[in-house]
Structure formats: C-alpha cells, structure tokens
Amino acid sequence: DGLAVALVYENGQLSYGLTRGDGQSGEDITVNLRTIPSIPLSLRPVTGLNLNSRIEVRGEVYLPKAAFAKLNQERAANEQPLFANPRNAAAGSLRQLDPKITASRQLKFMAYQLILESDQPETHQAEHQLAQQLGFADNADNRLIVGLDSVLEFWTDFESRRASLPYQIDGLVVGLNRTDWRRKAGIVGKSPRAVIALKWPAEEVTTVVEDIIVNVGRTGNLTPVAVLRPVKVAGTLVSRASLHNQDEIDRLDLRLGDTVVIRKAGDIIPEVVKAILGLRPAKTAPYRLPELCPICQSPTLRVEGEAAIRCSNPTCFSVEARRLEHFVSQAAFDIEGLGPRLLERLLELGLIKNFADLFRLEVADLAALDGFQEKLASKLHRSIQSRRELPLRRWLYALGIKGIGEQSAGWLAEYLAKQPAVEAALQTEPLAEGALSKALAAIPLTDWQELPGLGPVAAQALVEYFNSPVGQELIDDLGAVGVRPLLSLPAAESAAGQSLSGERLVFTGTLATLSRAEAEERARQAGALVSSSLTKQTTHLVAGEAAGSKLGQAQEQQIPVWTEAEFLANLD
Ligand SMILES: [Zn+2]
Incomplete structure (x- = not known):
C-alpha cells in the first residue's frame, strides 16, 4: 500500500521520476524521489547489460508501519491533522514542495518491474533478479509459482503473515512470468491483463x-x-x-x-x-x-x-476542552504530556467527559490513539496516575471556579484545612463517599465573604459551585477515582520550608555561590514570588556583585536590599 512510481535512468544515472497516476502521464517528483535512500542515483554495472540505454524501473514508494506511527505521533504533537493510512502518508510526503520534508519521512522504495530499451529479460523473475543487481531493494517474499492452485494456496497462506509485515498490504499481485506471454495478454483499458491483484476479503x-x-x-x-x-x-x-x-x-x-x-x-x-x-x-x-x-x-x-x-450550545465543546486544559495545567494537577490537542482528541473520542475520567484512562485507551505507541501511552498513564495526591490548594485551583486564582486557592486551602468537617472528610482512608462535597456545600456565604482577599464575586461563585449538582458530582467523582487533596504539604514540598513565604523578590547582579536561576528557584521553593522588575509590592531586592541600575532604583524607592549572604540566611 504505497504509491506507484516510475524511475527513468539514462546512461546509468537517475534522470527523472514520475508518479504513475493513470499509467500514462504522471507528476514529476524527481527532486523528492532523490531523497529516498533506497532509490539509487546511479545504477550498479551488471555484466552483459548496456547501461548507456534508457532503463525504466517501476515500483512502489511506501512508508513502513513504524515510520507511519512515528510520523502521526509527531503531527499530533505539532497539532497537525493526522494521516489516515500509510498510503496517504507516502503520497503526501512525495508531493511536498520542500524535498527536506520528504527526506525526513523515512520513505522506502521497492522495485517490481523493469522496462529496458534492449535486452528485456525473458521472464518477470529475471527482471526481479536484475533489479537487485542494479541496486534496488526487492521484496523477499516474491515467488515463482507453477499452477493456479498453488498460487491460490500461497495467497491463502500468506494472509496469516499480513499483520506481522513491516508494511501494510491488502493482497498480492499475481502476474505471468514469461515476457512474451505478458505481451500477448495485452491491455484492457489501462490495465495489463497479465497482472492481477488478488485482495483478501476484509476479515469479519x-x-x-x-x-x-x-x-x-x-x-x-x-x-x-x-x-x-x-x-x-x-x-x-x-x-x-x-x-x-x-x-x-x-x-x-x-x-x-x-x-x-x-x-x-x-x-x-x-x-x-x-x-x-x-x-x-x-x-x-x-x-x-x-x-x-x-x-x-x-x-x-x-x-x-x-x-x-x-448540541445546541455553541461553546459546549470548547468550554469543556479549556476547563480540562486548566485542570491539567502546571499550577493545578500538573500532568505532563497532556496537551490541548490530545485533550480534544480524548473528548472527541468520548474517552473522557470530565476531570475524573482522566484517572480512568487505561494504557490501552491511549495506545489505541492514532500515532500513539505503547511506550508513550504507558508514560502518560503513569504521569496521570502519579497525581492522585496533591495539595488542597492545587486541587481547589484545578476546579476552575470563577474568580479563584492560584493565590486565592492558597488562602482558601489554609482556611479549609481548619474546618473540622473538611478535615474529617479528608482524613478517612479511603475517602468517605460524598463527605467532602457535603462539607464544602455546608459552608455559608457569610463565612466565605469574611475571608480576607476574597472578593464578593468569588465568594458567591464558591457557594454556587459547591451547591451545584455539577460541582458536587465532580467532587464526588474525583474522590471515587481516588484523587485525594492533602491538607498539609507533601514531604517534597514542605522539606524546602516556607521561610520566604510572603516575600516578593527581585534579583540583580552576579551571585557568588549560586547561579541566578538556582537562586530564583530556591526562593520560589521557599515560598517567595520572584519577578524581574521592581514594583511597589517588591519586599526585597537581592543584589549581587556588579549590581546594575536596579540597585539605584531600589534605594530611590526605599525598597530594602539584601546582600547574597542575607538572602541565604533568610532562606534557611
Ligand atoms: Zn453540549
């Protein structure tokens, strides 16, 4: 299952190559064909054969199954439409305007017919042998078979090998071996009568x-x-x-x-x-x-x-897709490898309907996606499953409630951790069904309104969300698949301590003991917000050697300055 092409060699050199669309005229795709490693640019000399004549080599350009899977995987990652099958992929690759793209596609060529000006071999089998001698790949499964019964037997037996071949086929081509018989058989319409395709019926x-x-x-x-x-x-x-x-x-x-x-x-x-x-x-x-x-x-x-x-709701699908993107984003469940395009595919295929369904995905569900290999599927599956436990603030942020950003989710988590009903709901093993959603729904609007930093809109949105059937079902469903919000920080996050919690830092100059990136990372781990420019909210400027204009600005704006040593001391 590839694309039939004709290669014309003159004086032993590849002169041009055509697609064989209608068997007569074709598209000139020479520049692209030249990038395929299994198409020799010059023919190997063969004893007794005059290379100074015109030699036409017909065969098939195809994309092996493995290369097809890899290509679709890359296209999925780049949000490009996928190829339906290896044949379309091969044809699309050969019609590229940029031969570099063709070269990147791992196309292969197999020869199956030679047309010589003189010295035409007397049998088709000899054509195959000559093609190999000239430097072409030949299909190792070619057979000279005597008698139609044996041909049909071979055809029947070969079907069992179909799935294990490295390329896709839908049948075998059977042709007369003797060249003079081939000529005699003639042509009907555009098809030579000496050659027929024996396809297998689709397996039912x-x-x-x-x-x-x-x-x-x-x-x-x-x-x-x-x-x-x-x-x-x-x-x-x-x-x-x-x-x-x-x-x-x-x-x-x-x-x-x-x-x-x-x-x-x-x-x-x-x-x-x-x-x-x-x-x-x-x-x-x-x-x-x-x-x-x-x-x-x-x-x-x-x-x-x-x-x-x-669906009569014009924003139905896109809204759900965006909600899922938010749910898996870095500040929320932080699931690596689940891009927007993949989420849309999963939604379209009905493999997921809500957040909780992500945790119900099996490796086989992912491996069945176009261009997804088993290894990648297991990796993504692991990365999803590793997120069953996460800090309450991330869990709250992931729900995507109106007006609840990363920061307010943090305040909410601190507040909720002190609510006995919430605490009780989260400390049972396994999670008691419906306990968390009930505890959240029971918190009155006035309590939310009293929380510092939370606006009236957000307070209202929280009450509505936690009391809506959709919100409650989702929270229960997340619990049912074993997603557990943690009241205290998991060991990895708390080990670094939160010594700089509430700090907003800006760095300038060169630090002696650690790089700028390391310093910023450690500051973040310790709970600080790091930004690149000074604002009214900046709590400290950390100034290393050769500090630039920021040091002057900080002094002007009366922003306190830390030396590297002071920064490190506060970090511990
Ligand atoms: Zn809808």
Missing part, C-alpha cells in the same frame, strides 16, 4: 455490543460509538467502532446487547457490518441518541438536511 468477526456511548465533537456533533466486547480483527484488538449517526444506527437497527459482525474498513478503521437478529436478547428497544448533550446537558437538535445531531 462477531462480537457483542456492550454499550453505546456518545461523543461530542469539536463542532458539537454527537457521534454514537459502539463499545464492543474486545475482539481481535486483522491483527489488533478492537473494542470500539463508530456508528456515525442516528441514521446509521437505524439502518443497522442496532440495539444494546446485539451480536454484531465487524470488520476493518481499508484494513484500519473498525466498522459494524450488521447485527445478527437471531442472537438478539429479549426485550430490547431501538437506540435513540440522547435529547440532552452528554457534556453540557443542553438540548440536542437535528440540523435541517443533515444526518448529524448536535
């Missing part, structure tokens, strides 16, 4: 629809997805298949619990072929898409003239 297996879940896409469209009892199809385990829309479900008359026939379209994407009505359990009902959006609970509607049903 049966399994059971255990659930139908609904994804909400970026455009607000609702896509139903069948959750299948996991089953192996064409080499991989399949547990989900898109059902596209209500019309498709109606066409299949698909119901929960149905036994279905599934296959992979184009050998890549799992699809439901049909439901086996004879195996349908008793008392089933036709499946209808929900009338309320599963993400934001707004009514869903069917757009006139379209098959899709969508």
